[in-house]
Amino acid sequence: MTMLSSWLMLGLVMAAVSSVKSTAEVMSHVTAHFGKALEECREESQLSAEILEEFKHFWSEDFEVVHRELGCALICMSNKFSLLQEDTRIHHINMHDYVKSFPNGEVLSAKMVELLHNCEKQYDTITDDCERTVKMAACFKKDAKAEGIAPEITMIEAVMERY
Template identity: 95%
Template structure:
């Protein structure tokens, strides 16, 4: 399911996806204890992929801006899926949505 995240047809709406994203992010230490992004770890993680050095700051900025929009949602899974949907839209607007090679690299690590 994660490899379809960036396709136009894939709707980022289900709470369960938010829970899965939290689980996967915790595996890579990308979240703080309050399930908000850990900025330093996220920067380092993004930098580890092709073109990651160039994308890291912008991706973390977009994620953080989306987190701020949905900060009042108390359910971690619900909030995370809203943040993910926001990030998907904003990353596509900025032209930095990952290409299939990066998605495949992430899937290999997971």
């Protein structure tokens, strides 16, 4: 390997690392902003105070996305930003626009909608909207972590005050 190709390879690796970091950073903005609607939706979705407190740690390894009420809260929160269609399925255009509204959102938009849509398809036969949504959220969390776009808790905390 020549010196030039070594530098080129290093540059590509650094660009890939930078890209993953920037998508996780955008995801921290999306998470912080989206999470602001949680308190408004708590009562409507019958979310307990305990689950509400746990939800603040959505991206941590310890938080399990399993409670039906959480799915109801996610539907309510999504509706606050017009992110769902009438059948509670993702509104792809609105989701793209929402993610792109954040700093550097264009680097995350297509991947996020793709992951959400793939998870949505896996659970499409579940007729209970809240149950389907919580399963979809668990799938999205797992896939976002696998893709390296899930934010660190410290990233979310750093941007919380902006929203």
